[in-house]
Amino acid sequence: MVFSSHVFIFAFLPLVLLGYYLLPRAVSGQRLRRAQNLFLIAASLFFYGYFNVSYLLLIAASILVNYALARAIQDCRQQGLVKLCFILGVLFNILLIGYFKYYDFFIENINFLFHSNYALKHLLLPLGISFFTFQQLSFLVSVYKKEEQVEDFINYCVFVLFFPQLVAGPIVLYSEMIPQFRDESRCRFNGDNMAGGIFMFCIGLFKKVVVADTVALFVDNGLAQSSLGLVASWAVVLSYAMQIYFDFSGYSDMAIGLGKMFNIDIPYNFLSPYKSESFSELWRRWHITLGRALSTYVYKPLGGSRKGEFRACVNTFITFFISGLWHGAAWTYVLWGSIQGLLIALERPLRSKLAKIPHPLRVFSTFILFALLATIFRAENFSQLGMVFSGLLNFSNINIAQISALVLDNSFDFPTAVDIIYLFGLLAVLLFVVLRCKNSKEMLESFRCDSKSLAFTVFLFCFSVIHLSRGSIFIYFNF
Amino acid sequence: MNNKNLSSAQWLRRFLALVLAVLAILAVLVYIIDPYYHYRAYDHKYKIDKIFSVPGVVKNYDYDTIIIGSSMTQNFDMDSFRRELGQNPVKATLGGIDTPEVAALLKLAQDAGHAENYYLCIDETMLFGDEGEQRFPEYLMDNNPFNDYRYFWGYEAWMRFIPLDLALLAADKLGIALPQRFQDARSVDKMGEWAYRYSFGKEQVLDAYANSANGEGIQLDENAAVEDPIAQCDKFLSSIDLSQGNVVLYFPPYSALMWYKMQQEGRLDNYFAAKRYFTAQLSAYDNVTIYDFQGADFTTDLDNYKDVRHHSPEINDFIVHCFATGEYRIAPEQVVETEARILQNIETLLAENPEIPTLRN
Structure with a gap:
């Protein structure tokens, strides 16, 4: 789904906003923030899958692997294992983006240089792969350098998937987003923010x-x-x-x-x-x-x-x-x-x-x-x-x-x-x-x-x- | 204007109300003006566009005869149909029309229920060409009112057509005489007509043939032959319903140079096979008549053409005359006779025009 489409502006966005701000009526206390984040994750997955449902598998795999490795880097006591997990994480992200984005480019150049005839894959580039891969890679680096703490899986998902920045950035940092997704004072409707947001949109x-x-x-x-x-x-x-x-x-x-x-x-x-x-x-x-x-x-x-x-x-x-x-x-x-x-x-x-x-x-x-x-x-x-x-x-x-x-x-x-x-x-x-x-x-x-x-x-x-x-x-x- | 401060709640409420009001006004205006004839059609009112106006004209105009086809049909003079055949015609044409578009227009016309006579130009690309996309907007082709918002708040309607249409109407009201091309642009009869923009003659045709860089599609394309033209024909035939009304299918008279080009590309036999199969399937229909102009003698005279494919409006007039007299009408099994004539015409063309070069990759 693109922002500049009828379906986004007249259906998706109003419904998501409505659902998001109706949640405080059904859920209260600490569960509210969690429920809203889960709601945003579901909405963002729908937003992303609307382009192509098969993309969902890719982004889900990317999130799961990165989260597991980030946890391992943080929780592991052995320095060697921490380093191994970090290298694996970097390799995973580079290979993922390399395969989908650079495979044909690489093969074309090999074919040109060596007059070979390896087949191109003509893969459909998953939307925003450069953005969400970069964002997660930067998070892994921050965890490895002990600048970030890995928290629960839902927060991590909302950090990667939040639909306004999912497919074309801005490339956000965990440290600037997660405190906001945790902040209970941001759960309720704020007229000034809504008006300013509409103006900016x-x-x-x-x-x-x-x-x-x-x-x-x-x-x-x-x-x-x-x-x-x-x-x-x-x-x-x-x-x-x-x-x-x-x-x-x-x-x-x-x-x-x-x-x-x-x-x-x-x-x-x-x-x-x-x-x-x-x-x-x-x-x-x-x-x-x-x-x-x-x-x-x-x-x-x-x-x-x-x-x-x-x-x-x-x-x-x-x-x-x-x-x-x-x-x-x-x-x-x-x-x-x-x-x-x-x-x-x-x-x-x-x-x-x-x-x-x-x-x-x-x-x-x-x-x-x-x-x-x-x-x-x-x-x-x-x-x-x-x-x-x-x-x-x-x-x-x-x-x-x-x-x-x-x-x-x-x-x-x-x-x-x-x-x-x-x-x-x-x-x-x-x-x-x-x-x-x-x-x-x-x-x-x-x-x-x-x-x-x-x-x-x-x-x-x-x-x-x-x-x-x-x-x-x-x-x-x-x- | 006073810049009044508002609370955020007031601002948001008014924003919502104003947006709804403006969008509603835009929708009502489009419904009333109806620049694409989506709800009602007129002659000589608005600028007619080949993509946006054709569906509305097919649905809402008053006619009993419809001509569906590519640029080969766009220069038909509707008066010649009236004069020669006593019919009340309309053209539903699109340059480079593809089989999904022919099928969609035919269905639209059949659903509209105005037509008794259907004329379909069967281009060689339809029998074994690449299948393109349906270019007519879906919201104009269907009867679903829920997607008409694309029309009410449509870019083309508001930014391209309504300002121009209102200016044309204002000029009419004020008695300003507009150039003829502005008048023609609003004529349903002249919808899609292009002949006035080009000159015809052997020189143009040979130029187009020889100069492969000019984008006229005359480069030698040895990959153009289709592996399975029969499957393409079956697909096309299954997409159109030929059982309604009087259906006239005609194979248009490309120049003999076009056949020579196809021969060099190695796809002429391929085309003949497809055409034979296609016409054989038509024997099942009593209401279908076939005209085949592809072996006509005049195809060797390049002065009748603007490029290898497109003939002059005089040929269009002649075709209509033939529809009235029955000349060039064939039975499905006679299609093979045309093949021999096409091959003979290629030889005649080359003998009369020895300067025609062989195309190379």
């Missing part, structure tokens, strides 16, 4: 179904061309930068809003990344919870910045290389991650020189560079990427009329001038929003229950609802 929904899915059309149409002129290439690059931001931050906002409806605070994942003046700043504002996890479990164990400037640069590069691979099993992702890593690594020694460049120029160049790199992320293969990139500097083929092909949605052929004004007008508005306007966190913090916020939220919701039937899937579900 509507912002995210609007970002996804209205904004991201609209610009997605430009990108899809652009990449379907056999060649792109200068103007259309830039339109595709800028549109995709907008699409990926509004898509993923929209999803995260919805997750945060949903959490709030259940009185659960989910960490922010995006803080105006396009306002950044450097790549390192951008990655502190973009997919924050992934950056946090990679920093804790990859960058710091590699030595972080403790072993001098050069090692810090190398460690940064390795971390982003892994980030690229985490995002997807293709060389385009690896290239994308590697270039990000290289740029951030290079920013370290050049800090003082870069600081002399005027702020607007730094923001602009960071944004453009990120948008170009995002195109690598989007391209299905290197020839598609070559088509876009060669168009970017092709001053002999400006072909502004090609914008009509990008805007085409098969409803009516409007004059090219209208298409150009529409596409670039929309991109200009979005650019203004991402560079100058408040982000979702700031909007939620300044949210008050008043008639203005009411009208705004009703507009966001209703306008989004009429975009639901357009149908699409979140970009980050693929990871």
Whole structure:
């Protein structure tokens, strides 16, 4: 089930909220929290199984094995056994994700290198496998390092399965979620949280179904061309930068809003990344919870910045290389991650020189560079990427009329001038929003229950609802 | 506007009430405007869309004859049916239509109960092509009122059609003369028509044939032959009910170059086998007549085409004329005679046009 669907918004969510807040009428005392967590687990399993029932077996196996190993790591007295359980846990998670996500990629490369012909499996990637595997792996590490205590199985399940963050994050930590799922003061309906949650959910929904899915059309149409002129290439690059931001931050906002409806605070994942003046700043504002996890479990164990400037640069590069691979099993992702890593690594020694460049120029160049790199992320293969990139500097083929092909949605052929004004007008508005306007966190913090916020939220919701039937899937579900 | 502070309970109650009110108003407006003709159909009122309007027209328009098919049927002149056959026709067509879509449209028309005459264009892809998805939205194809919310709060209805439809209606009211293509876009008779956008001629056809990069699907595809065309035919036949009304099935006249291409791909015999089997199954129906234009002499004249497959509207007129006169009507067992003519036409085409190259991988 996706958040931006009729079935989720008009059936699943209202019923789950109703059930959740009716439980206090039937159960009281300490049993209430447990009953609510069990209810959330059941709802989340339904949410996850709605995509594909067979996924349930996989996620159930993942949870059972990780929980058993975490318990063994915590309870075992023999240090050797603890280490063995930990290694088994790490291997289990890496093999699980490796099998489903990277098997075909690995075999393709073997076949290419050795001219062999091993069969590909074409496995259907279980949704959110990267997220729930990473989350559980990080938990195992924390237990091994004695930073976390394994508690009862129900709490562990709700930590992994809580549907708002299950399939595309934010990647949450046990220590920030479990106290909330234990807290009895969060059991009962809270009007302020509910209103704030609805407000945040509507912002995210609007970002996804209205904004991201609209610009997605430009990108899809652009990449379907056999060649792109200068103007259309830039339109595709800028549109995709907008699409990926509004898509993923929209999803995260919805997750945060949903959490709030259940009185659960989910960490922010995006803080105006396009306002950044450097790549390192951008990655502190973009997919924050992934950056946090990679920093804790990859960058710091590699030595972080403790072993001098050069090692810090190398460690940064390795971390982003892994980030690229985490995002997807293709060389385009690896290239994308590697270039990000290289740029951030290079920013370290050049800090003082870069600081002399005027702020607007730094923001602009960071944004453009990120948008170009995002195109690598989007391209299905290197020839598609070559088509876009060669168009970017092709001053002999400006072909502004090609914008009509990008805007085409098969409803009516409007004059090219209208298409150009529409596409670039929309991109200009979005650019203004991402560079100058408040982000979702700031909007939620300044949210008050008043008639203005009411009208705004009703507009966001209703306008989004009429975009639901357009149908699409979140970009980050693929990871 | 005064920004009035509210308690969270008031905010939530009003949010719920306002959302319900807005959604109800949107639903009522869609029901009244009905841009897809889902509840009632008119001529020359709204912009007609090949995906969204066809189901409503089939259900609610006034007709006694329905033509179901692919782009091969989209340029039929409805007046020619009126003139030559005295019928009151409507087109239910979709470019690249697939067998599930033909079956769905036929069933929709049969359930609607308007039609006495059914014309079905049987494309070669239907007999052994890949089976695609049914592209007409489910909520427009069924009679289930509970999924009409997809229409009431539909993106296409609200963001694409209603604004345009209201603008067109306003232009009518204000007496603003719109270009002819805006008028044609609202004509049920012209639903799906595409001929005005293209030019026809040998040059275009040879260009399309020779330039494999232009996406016209003329690349040599040696994997195109289907292992079991009989099973595909059985599947198609079992999905359609041919027992109602007067049914006319016709095999459309692709250019001889199309047959040459299929011959090079090694799937011409495969197609012949499928077609023979398909027509043999039709002998069971007294109400089905078959027309086969695939061996027609004019298929060697590439000036009649825009690419290897698509013929000019004049050929459509000729086909309707044949429906009236019975020319090109065949009995199921006569289908083999067409095969010899197709092979002869390929030879004639190549003799008359020695510049036609052989396709390569």
